[in-house]
Protein backbone atom coordinates (compact mmCIF):
# COMPACT_ATOMS: atom_id res chain seq x y z
CA UNK A 1 0.00 0.00 0.00
CA UNK A 2 1.63 3.26 -1.09
CA UNK A 3 0.50 6.82 -1.05
CA UNK A 4 1.97 9.50 -3.34
CA UNK A 5 3.13 12.98 -2.33
CA UNK A 6 0.18 14.57 -4.11
CA UNK A 7 -2.27 12.20 -2.41
CA UNK A 8 -0.77 13.14 0.97
CA UNK A 9 -1.28 16.79 0.00
CA UNK A 10 -4.95 16.10 -0.80
CA UNK A 11 -5.57 14.38 2.54
CA UNK A 12 -3.84 17.26 4.38
CA UNK A 13 -5.92 19.74 2.40
CA UNK A 14 -9.07 18.04 3.77
CA UNK A 15 -8.20 19.01 7.34
CA UNK A 16 -10.10 22.34 7.42
CA UNK A 17 -13.25 20.80 5.95
CA UNK A 18 -12.99 17.85 8.36
CA UNK A 19 -12.81 20.35 11.20
CA UNK A 20 -15.94 22.09 9.90
CA UNK A 21 -18.00 19.11 8.87
CA UNK A 22 -16.36 16.26 10.77
CA UNK A 23 -19.34 15.46 12.95
CA UNK A 24 -21.78 15.63 9.98
CA UNK A 25 -19.58 13.12 8.17
CA UNK A 26 -19.30 10.74 11.09
CA UNK A 27 -23.03 11.02 11.99
CA UNK A 28 -23.82 10.06 8.39
CA UNK A 29 -21.21 7.32 8.62
CA UNK A 30 -22.58 5.66 11.77
CA UNK A 31 -26.24 5.95 10.68
CA UNK A 32 -25.58 4.24 7.35
CA UNK A 33 -22.99 1.79 8.62
CA UNK A 34 -25.29 0.46 11.32
CA UNK A 35 -28.45 0.39 9.20
CA UNK A 36 -26.77 -1.62 6.43
CA UNK A 37 -24.70 -3.77 8.85
CA UNK A 38 -26.90 -4.24 11.93
CA UNK A 39 -24.61 -7.00 13.20
CA UNK A 40 -22.02 -4.26 13.91
CA UNK A 41 -24.35 -2.62 16.46
CA UNK A 42 -23.04 -4.99 19.10
CA UNK A 43 -19.51 -3.56 18.93
CA UNK A 44 -20.61 0.08 18.94
CA UNK A 45 -21.85 1.49 22.22
CA UNK A 46 -25.46 2.46 21.44
CA UNK A 47 -25.57 4.95 24.32
CA UNK A 48 -22.51 6.81 22.99
CA UNK A 49 -24.07 6.79 19.51
CA UNK A 50 -27.21 8.48 20.80
CA UNK A 51 -25.36 11.05 22.90
CA UNK A 52 -23.22 11.97 19.87
CA UNK A 53 -20.01 11.16 21.79
CA UNK A 54 -18.93 8.39 19.41
CA UNK A 55 -19.36 10.39 16.17
CA UNK A 56 -17.45 13.27 17.76
CA UNK A 57 -14.60 10.95 18.77
CA UNK A 58 -14.30 9.49 15.27
CA UNK A 59 -14.32 12.98 13.73
CA UNK A 60 -11.43 13.97 16.02
CA UNK A 61 -9.44 10.87 15.02
CA UNK A 62 -9.96 11.58 11.31
CA UNK A 63 -8.88 15.17 11.74
CA UNK A 64 -5.77 14.16 13.68
CA UNK A 65 -4.92 11.60 11.02
CA UNK A 66 -5.26 14.14 8.21
CA UNK A 67 -3.05 16.58 10.15
CA UNK A 68 -0.34 14.03 10.97
CA UNK A 69 -0.34 11.81 7.90
CA UNK A 70 3.34 12.49 7.20
CA UNK A 71 4.30 11.55 10.74
CA UNK A 72 1.73 9.04 12.02
CA UNK A 73 4.08 8.08 14.91
CA UNK A 74 2.59 11.14 16.69
CA UNK A 75 -0.61 9.09 16.88
CA UNK A 76 1.10 5.93 18.17
CA UNK A 77 -0.17 6.36 21.76
CA UNK A 78 -3.86 6.93 20.91
CA UNK A 79 -3.73 4.22 18.22
CA UNK A 80 -2.32 1.68 20.70
CA UNK A 81 -5.12 2.53 23.11
CA UNK A 82 -7.70 2.00 20.35
CA UNK A 83 -6.05 -1.35 19.47
CA UNK A 84 -6.53 -2.58 23.03
CA UNK A 85 -10.18 -1.41 23.02
CA UNK A 86 -10.75 -3.10 19.65
CA UNK A 87 -9.27 -6.36 20.90
CA UNK A 88 -11.59 -6.27 23.91
CA UNK A 89 -14.52 -5.84 21.47
CA UNK A 90 -13.39 -8.61 19.12
CA UNK A 91 -12.92 -6.32 16.09
CA UNK A 92 -11.94 -8.34 12.98
CA UNK A 93 -9.84 -7.39 9.89
CA UNK A 94 -12.91 -7.82 7.62
CA UNK A 95 -14.73 -5.13 9.58
CA UNK A 96 -12.09 -2.60 8.52
CA UNK A 97 -13.16 -3.07 4.87
CA UNK A 98 -16.82 -2.46 5.70
CA UNK A 99 -15.93 0.62 7.74
CA UNK A 100 -13.57 1.95 5.02
CA UNK A 101 -16.19 1.64 2.26
CA UNK A 102 -18.79 3.46 4.37
CA UNK A 103 -16.34 6.17 5.38
CA UNK A 104 -15.58 7.01 1.74
CA UNK A 105 -19.32 6.96 0.92
CA UNK A 106 -20.05 9.33 3.82
CA UNK A 107 -17.21 11.70 2.88
CA UNK A 108 -18.68 11.93 -0.59
CA UNK A 109 -22.29 12.28 0.59
CA UNK A 110 -21.52 15.14 3.00
CA UNK A 111 -18.79 16.99 1.07
CA UNK A 112 -20.36 16.51 -2.36
CA UNK A 113 -18.68 14.98 -5.40
CA UNK A 114 -17.23 18.36 -6.44
CA UNK A 115 -15.07 18.53 -3.31
CA UNK A 116 -14.74 14.80 -2.74
CA UNK A 117 -13.93 14.00 -6.36
CA UNK A 118 -12.34 10.86 -7.78
CA UNK A 119 -8.81 12.07 -7.04
CA UNK A 120 -9.67 12.89 -3.44
CA UNK A 121 -11.47 9.58 -3.06
CA UNK A 122 -8.39 7.62 -4.20
CA UNK A 123 -6.15 9.63 -1.85
CA UNK A 124 -8.42 8.92 1.15
CA UNK A 125 -8.77 5.25 0.16
CA UNK A 126 -4.96 4.93 0.23
CA UNK A 127 -4.66 6.85 3.48
CA UNK A 128 -7.38 4.79 5.15
CA UNK A 129 -5.78 1.58 3.87
CA UNK A 130 -2.45 2.47 5.55
CA UNK A 131 -4.14 3.23 8.85
CA UNK A 132 -6.31 0.08 8.67
CA UNK A 133 -3.29 -2.14 7.97
CA UNK A 134 -1.41 -0.65 10.88
CA UNK A 135 -4.40 -1.26 13.17
CA UNK A 136 -4.99 -4.80 11.91
CA UNK A 137 -1.31 -5.72 12.44
CA UNK A 138 -1.31 -4.30 15.96
CA UNK A 139 -4.58 -6.04 16.81
CA UNK A 140 -3.35 -9.37 15.52
CA UNK A 141 -0.72 -9.30 18.26
CA UNK A 142 -3.46 -8.79 20.82
CA UNK A 143 -5.22 -11.97 19.67
CA UNK A 144 -2.15 -14.23 19.58
CA UNK A 145 -0.14 -16.13 22.21
CA UNK A 146 -0.99 -19.45 23.87
CA UNK A 147 -3.10 -17.98 26.68
CA UNK A 148 -5.10 -15.70 24.40
CA UNK A 149 -5.66 -18.45 21.86
CA UNK A 150 -6.93 -20.81 24.54
CA UNK A 151 -9.30 -18.10 25.75
CA UNK A 152 -10.59 -17.40 22.24
CA UNK A 153 -11.10 -21.05 21.38
CA UNK A 154 -14.47 -21.64 23.02
CA UNK A 155 -15.44 -25.29 23.01
CA UNK A 156 -17.44 -26.64 20.09
CA UNK A 157 -20.50 -27.55 22.16
CA UNK A 158 -20.89 -23.94 23.28
CA UNK A 159 -20.54 -22.84 19.69
CA UNK A 160 -23.36 -25.08 18.47
CA UNK A 161 -25.82 -24.79 21.31
CA UNK A 162 -25.45 -21.26 22.44
CA UNK A 163 -26.76 -18.40 20.31
CA UNK A 164 -24.53 -16.07 22.34
CA UNK A 165 -21.44 -17.66 20.80
CA UNK A 166 -18.72 -15.28 19.65
CA UNK A 167 -15.18 -16.48 18.94
CA UNK A 168 -13.74 -13.53 20.85
CA UNK A 169 -15.75 -14.01 24.04
CA UNK A 170 -15.50 -16.95 26.40
CA UNK A 171 -18.62 -17.95 28.28
CA UNK A 172 -18.09 -17.25 31.98
CA UNK A 173 -20.26 -17.90 35.01
CA UNK A 174 -20.85 -15.53 37.89
CA UNK A 175 -19.23 -17.22 40.90
CA UNK A 176 -19.60 -14.40 43.43
CA UNK A 177 -21.55 -11.18 43.87
CA UNK A 178 -20.84 -8.62 46.62
CA UNK A 179 -22.55 -5.29 47.34
CA UNK A 180 -19.61 -2.88 47.74
CA UNK A 181 -21.50 0.39 48.24
CA UNK A 182 -24.83 2.00 47.27
CA UNK A 183 -25.30 1.22 43.58
CA UNK A 184 -21.95 -0.62 43.33
CA UNK A 185 -21.52 -4.41 43.17
CA UNK A 186 -18.53 -6.64 42.50
CA UNK A 187 -19.02 -9.66 40.27
CA UNK A 188 -16.53 -12.48 40.02
CA UNK A 189 -16.45 -14.69 36.92
CA UNK A 190 -15.00 -18.09 36.12
CA UNK A 191 -14.71 -19.21 32.48
CA UNK A 192 -15.98 -22.50 31.14
CA UNK A 193 -13.07 -24.82 30.26
CA UNK A 194 -10.78 -23.57 33.07
CA UNK A 195 -11.99 -26.00 35.74
CA UNK A 196 -9.03 -26.95 37.97
CA UNK A 197 -6.82 -24.40 36.23
CA UNK A 198 -5.75 -20.82 36.97
CA UNK A 199 -6.84 -17.94 34.74
CA UNK A 200 -4.48 -16.05 32.43
CA UNK A 201 -2.60 -13.37 34.35
CA UNK A 202 -3.39 -9.76 33.51
CA UNK A 203 -1.65 -6.52 34.44
CA UNK A 204 -3.18 -4.57 37.30
CA UNK A 205 -5.15 -1.66 35.84
CA UNK A 206 -6.37 -3.57 32.77
CA UNK A 207 -10.01 -4.07 31.78
CA UNK A 208 -12.14 -6.74 30.23
CA UNK A 209 -14.91 -6.67 27.60
CA UNK A 210 -18.26 -8.00 28.79
CA UNK A 211 -20.83 -9.07 26.18
CA UNK A 212 -24.49 -9.27 27.19
CA UNK A 213 -27.85 -9.47 25.45
CA UNK A 214 -29.90 -6.27 25.84
CA UNK A 215 -33.53 -7.31 25.52
CA UNK A 216 -35.01 -3.83 25.03
CA UNK A 217 -32.60 -3.15 22.15
CA UNK A 218 -32.77 -6.66 20.68
CA UNK A 219 -28.96 -6.40 20.52
CA UNK A 220 -25.75 -7.73 21.96
CA UNK A 221 -23.76 -4.98 23.63
CA UNK A 222 -20.20 -4.95 24.89
CA UNK A 223 -18.81 -2.75 27.63
CA UNK A 224 -15.36 -2.57 29.13
CA UNK A 225 -15.01 -2.88 32.89
CA UNK A 226 -11.82 -2.55 34.91
CA UNK A 227 -10.57 -5.71 36.62
CA UNK A 228 -10.80 -4.40 40.17
CA UNK A 229 -8.84 -7.06 42.05
CA UNK A 230 -5.11 -7.71 42.12
CA UNK A 231 -4.11 -10.29 39.49
CA UNK A 232 -2.45 -12.87 41.76
CA UNK A 233 -5.62 -13.53 43.67
CA UNK A 234 -8.02 -13.02 40.72
CA UNK A 235 -6.40 -15.76 38.64
CA UNK A 236 -7.28 -18.22 41.42
CA UNK A 237 -10.68 -16.86 42.52
CA UNK A 238 -12.02 -15.51 39.23
CA UNK A 239 -11.84 -12.20 37.39
CA UNK A 240 -13.60 -9.45 39.33
CA UNK A 241 -15.30 -6.33 37.97
CA UNK A 242 -17.05 -3.64 39.99
CA UNK A 243 -19.72 -1.83 37.96
CA UNK A 244 -21.72 1.13 39.23
CA UNK A 245 -25.38 1.01 38.25
CA UNK A 246 -25.31 3.98 35.88
CA UNK A 247 -26.27 2.66 32.45
CA UNK A 248 -28.17 0.19 30.33
CA UNK A 249 -25.49 -2.53 30.47
CA UNK A 250 -24.41 -1.81 34.07
CA UNK A 251 -28.07 -2.27 35.04
CA UNK A 252 -27.97 -5.74 33.50
CA UNK A 253 -24.73 -6.49 35.33
CA UNK A 254 -26.39 -5.53 38.62
CA UNK A 255 -29.25 -7.96 37.98
CA UNK A 256 -26.87 -10.89 37.37
CA UNK A 257 -26.88 -13.60 40.01
CA UNK A 258 -24.57 -16.53 40.78
CA UNK A 259 -24.42 -19.06 37.89
CA UNK A 260 -25.66 -16.52 35.31
CA UNK A 261 -23.47 -16.41 32.21
CA UNK A 262 -21.89 -13.63 30.14
CA UNK A 263 -19.18 -13.48 27.47
CA UNK A 264 -15.80 -12.09 28.53
CA UNK A 265 -13.00 -11.11 26.18
CA UNK A 266 -9.30 -11.36 27.06
CA UNK A 267 -7.93 -8.64 29.41
CA UNK A 268 -6.52 -5.57 27.65
CA UNK A 269 -5.47 -2.04 28.51
CA UNK A 270 -2.51 0.27 28.95
CA UNK A 271 -3.36 1.97 32.23
CA UNK A 272 -0.87 -0.12 34.17
CA UNK A 273 2.09 0.51 36.45
CA UNK A 274 5.55 -0.15 35.14
CA UNK A 275 8.43 1.08 37.21
CA UNK A 276 10.90 2.84 34.96
CA UNK A 277 14.62 2.79 35.82
CA UNK A 278 14.59 6.57 36.29
CA UNK A 279 12.14 6.30 39.21
CA UNK A 280 14.14 3.60 40.95
CA UNK A 281 17.54 4.44 42.43
CA UNK A 282 18.82 1.00 43.28
CA UNK A 283 17.36 -2.19 44.68
CA UNK A 284 17.88 -0.96 48.25
CA UNK A 285 17.04 2.67 47.78
CA UNK A 286 13.66 4.24 48.33
CA UNK A 287 11.25 3.55 45.52
CA UNK A 288 9.33 6.36 43.83
CA UNK A 289 6.29 7.45 45.83
CA UNK A 290 2.94 6.83 44.17
CA UNK A 291 -0.06 9.07 44.57
CA UNK A 292 -3.44 7.67 43.52
CA UNK A 293 -6.18 10.25 42.98
CA UNK A 294 -9.64 8.93 42.14
CA UNK A 295 -13.28 9.97 42.01
CA UNK A 296 -16.31 7.72 42.37
CA UNK A 297 -16.10 4.35 40.65
CA UNK A 298 -12.95 5.54 38.86
CA UNK A 299 -11.05 4.07 41.82
CA UNK A 300 -11.18 0.52 40.41
CA UNK A 301 -7.97 0.47 38.29
CA UNK A 302 -6.07 2.32 41.01
CA UNK A 303 -7.17 -0.20 43.63
CA UNK A 304 -5.99 -3.05 41.45
CA UNK A 305 -2.59 -1.39 40.92
CA UNK A 306 -2.18 -0.55 44.61
CA UNK A 307 -3.15 -4.06 45.76
CA UNK A 308 -0.73 -5.51 43.23
CA UNK A 309 2.11 -3.30 44.48
CA UNK A 310 1.42 -4.12 48.11
CA UNK A 311 1.35 -7.77 47.17
CA UNK A 312 4.65 -7.45 45.33
CA UNK A 313 6.43 -5.16 47.76
CA UNK A 314 4.89 -6.86 50.78
CA UNK A 315 5.81 -5.00 53.90
CA UNK A 316 8.56 -3.11 52.14
CA UNK A 317 7.81 0.15 53.91
CA UNK A 318 10.10 2.13 51.63
CA UNK A 319 7.58 3.04 48.94
CA UNK A 320 5.31 5.84 50.09
CA UNK A 321 1.72 5.51 48.82
CA UNK A 322 -1.07 8.07 48.96
CA UNK A 323 -4.71 7.26 48.34
CA UNK A 324 -6.79 10.37 47.68
CA UNK A 325 -10.44 9.80 46.84
CA UNK A 326 -13.49 11.94 46.16
CA UNK A 327 -16.95 10.56 46.80
CA UNK A 328 -20.50 11.83 46.77
CA UNK A 329 -21.05 10.33 50.26
CA UNK A 330 -19.33 7.67 52.31
CA UNK A 331 -22.11 5.19 51.47
CA UNK A 332 -21.08 5.46 47.79
CA UNK A 333 -17.39 4.82 48.52
CA UNK A 334 -16.71 1.24 47.38
CA UNK A 335 -13.87 -0.61 49.15
CA UNK A 336 -13.60 2.06 51.88
CA UNK A 337 -13.37 -0.60 54.61
CA UNK A 338 -10.59 -2.34 52.68
CA UNK A 339 -8.66 0.93 52.24
CA UNK A 340 -9.02 1.66 55.98
CA UNK A 341 -7.68 -1.83 56.78
CA UNK A 342 -4.72 -1.35 54.44
CA UNK A 343 -3.91 2.00 56.06
CA UNK A 344 -3.89 0.28 59.45
CA UNK A 345 -1.72 -2.51 58.09
CA UNK A 346 0.82 -0.55 56.01
CA UNK A 347 2.47 2.47 57.68
CA UNK A 348 3.66 3.80 54.32
CA UNK A 349 0.07 4.24 53.06
CA UNK A 350 -1.92 7.41 53.75
CA UNK A 351 -5.53 7.94 52.73
CA UNK A 352 -7.49 11.19 52.42
CA UNK A 353 -11.21 11.39 51.59
CA UNK A 354 -13.06 14.29 50.01
CA UNK A 355 -16.83 14.09 50.49
CA UNK A 356 -19.10 16.24 48.33
CA UNK A 357 -22.43 14.96 49.68
CA UNK A 358 -21.99 14.48 53.41
CA UNK A 359 -24.90 12.59 54.98
CA UNK A 360 -26.16 13.21 58.53
CA UNK A 361 -24.42 10.19 60.07
CA UNK A 362 -21.06 10.79 58.32
CA UNK A 363 -18.42 12.30 60.61
CA UNK A 364 -15.53 14.51 59.60
CA UNK A 365 -12.20 13.19 60.86
CA UNK A 366 -13.66 9.68 61.14
CA UNK A 367 -15.44 8.86 57.87
CA UNK A 368 -13.92 11.56 55.69
CA UNK A 369 -11.40 14.39 55.80
CA UNK A 370 -12.67 17.26 53.66
CA UNK A 371 -16.15 18.43 52.71
CA UNK A 372 -15.40 19.57 49.15
CA UNK A 373 -14.17 18.37 45.77
CA UNK A 374 -10.47 17.45 45.61
CA UNK A 375 -8.36 20.54 46.36
CA UNK A 376 -4.61 20.15 46.42
CA UNK A 377 -4.00 23.14 48.66
CA UNK A 378 -5.72 21.50 51.66
CA UNK A 379 -3.49 18.43 51.39
CA UNK A 380 -0.03 18.15 52.95
CA UNK A 381 2.42 18.92 50.09
CA UNK A 382 4.93 16.43 51.37
CA UNK A 383 3.07 13.66 53.26
CA UNK A 384 -0.04 13.49 51.05
CA UNK A 385 1.23 14.64 47.66
CA UNK A 386 4.99 13.97 47.80
CA UNK A 387 5.57 17.12 45.77
CA UNK A 388 9.09 17.41 47.18
CA UNK A 389 10.18 14.13 45.56
CA UNK A 390 10.81 14.64 41.89
CA UNK A 391 10.24 10.96 41.14
CA UNK A 392 6.67 10.86 42.47
CA UNK A 393 4.18 9.38 40.03
CA UNK A 394 0.51 10.38 39.97
CA UNK A 395 -2.24 8.02 38.83
CA UNK A 396 -5.56 9.76 38.24
CA UNK A 397 -8.90 8.13 37.45
CA UNK A 398 -12.50 9.37 37.42
CA UNK A 399 -14.76 11.58 35.29
CA UNK A 400 -12.87 13.32 32.47
CA UNK A 401 -13.42 16.80 33.89
CA UNK A 402 -12.08 15.57 37.25
CA UNK A 403 -8.90 14.18 35.63
CA UNK A 404 -8.40 17.42 33.73
CA UNK A 405 -8.93 19.55 36.85
CA UNK A 406 -6.61 17.46 39.02
CA UNK A 407 -3.98 17.27 36.27
CA UNK A 408 -3.99 21.06 35.83
CA UNK A 409 -3.74 21.62 39.58
CA UNK A 410 -0.74 19.26 39.75
CA UNK A 411 0.88 21.09 36.86
CA UNK A 412 0.43 24.35 38.75
CA UNK A 413 2.16 22.71 41.70
CA UNK A 414 5.16 21.97 39.48
CA UNK A 415 4.49 18.35 38.46
CA UNK A 416 5.38 17.69 34.81
CA UNK A 417 2.80 15.89 32.65
CA UNK A 418 5.12 12.91 32.15
CA UNK A 419 4.79 11.97 35.81
CA UNK A 420 0.98 11.78 35.58
CA UNK A 421 -1.00 8.95 34.14
CA UNK A 422 -4.73 9.01 33.48
CA UNK A 423 -7.07 6.92 31.43
CA UNK A 424 -10.24 7.94 29.70
CA UNK A 425 -12.77 5.25 30.23
CA UNK A 426 -15.16 5.48 27.31
CA UNK A 427 -14.98 8.35 24.85
CA UNK A 428 -13.13 11.63 25.42
CA UNK A 429 -9.76 13.18 26.06
CA UNK A 430 -7.60 14.51 28.87
CA UNK A 431 -5.04 17.30 28.60
CA UNK A 432 -2.78 18.29 31.46
Ligand SMILES: NC(=O)C1=CN([C@@H]2O[C@H](COP(=O)(O)OP(=O)(O)OC[C@H]3O[C@@H](n4cnc5c(N)ncnc54)[C@H](OP(=O)(O)O)[C@@H]3O)[C@@H](O)[C@H]2O)C=CC1
Pocket residue numbers: 226244246271295296297298299300301326327328354355356357373374397398399400401402403405423424425426
Ligand atom coordinates in the same frame (compact mmCIF):
# COMPACT_ATOMS: atom_id res chain seq x y z
N1 LIG B 1 -10.38 5.40 34.20
C1 LIG B 1 -10.94 4.24 34.49
O1 LIG B 1 -10.34 3.21 34.34
C2 LIG B 1 -12.30 4.21 35.04
C3 LIG B 1 -13.01 5.37 35.01
N2 LIG B 1 -14.28 5.41 35.43
C4 LIG B 1 -14.96 6.67 35.29
O2 LIG B 1 -15.07 7.22 36.59
C5 LIG B 1 -16.17 8.10 36.59
C6 LIG B 1 -16.76 8.02 37.98
O3 LIG B 1 -18.12 8.22 37.96
P1 LIG B 1 -19.01 8.28 39.25
O4 LIG B 1 -18.70 7.19 40.21
O5 LIG B 1 -20.42 8.35 38.76
O6 LIG B 1 -18.56 9.67 39.89
P2 LIG B 1 -19.46 10.71 40.66
O7 LIG B 1 -20.22 11.49 39.69
O8 LIG B 1 -20.20 10.00 41.74
O9 LIG B 1 -18.35 11.66 41.28
C7 LIG B 1 -17.44 11.18 42.23
C8 LIG B 1 -16.78 12.35 42.92
O10 LIG B 1 -16.01 13.08 41.97
C9 LIG B 1 -16.31 14.47 42.10
N3 LIG B 1 -16.16 15.16 40.81
C10 LIG B 1 -16.85 14.96 39.68
N4 LIG B 1 -16.40 15.77 38.69
C11 LIG B 1 -15.40 16.52 39.24
C12 LIG B 1 -14.54 17.53 38.73
N5 LIG B 1 -14.62 17.95 37.48
N6 LIG B 1 -13.63 18.07 39.56
C13 LIG B 1 -13.55 17.66 40.84
N7 LIG B 1 -14.35 16.71 41.38
C14 LIG B 1 -15.26 16.13 40.59
C15 LIG B 1 -17.74 14.46 42.56
O11 LIG B 1 -18.05 15.73 43.14
P3 LIG B 1 -19.51 16.42 42.92
O12 LIG B 1 -20.46 15.67 43.83
O13 LIG B 1 -19.28 17.83 43.34
O14 LIG B 1 -19.85 16.29 41.47
C16 LIG B 1 -17.74 13.32 43.57
O15 LIG B 1 -17.21 13.71 44.80
C17 LIG B 1 -17.05 7.72 35.41
O16 LIG B 1 -17.03 8.80 34.52
C18 LIG B 1 -16.35 6.53 34.78
O17 LIG B 1 -16.37 6.60 33.38
C19 LIG B 1 -14.85 4.31 35.96
C20 LIG B 1 -14.18 3.11 36.04
C21 LIG B 1 -12.83 2.98 35.58
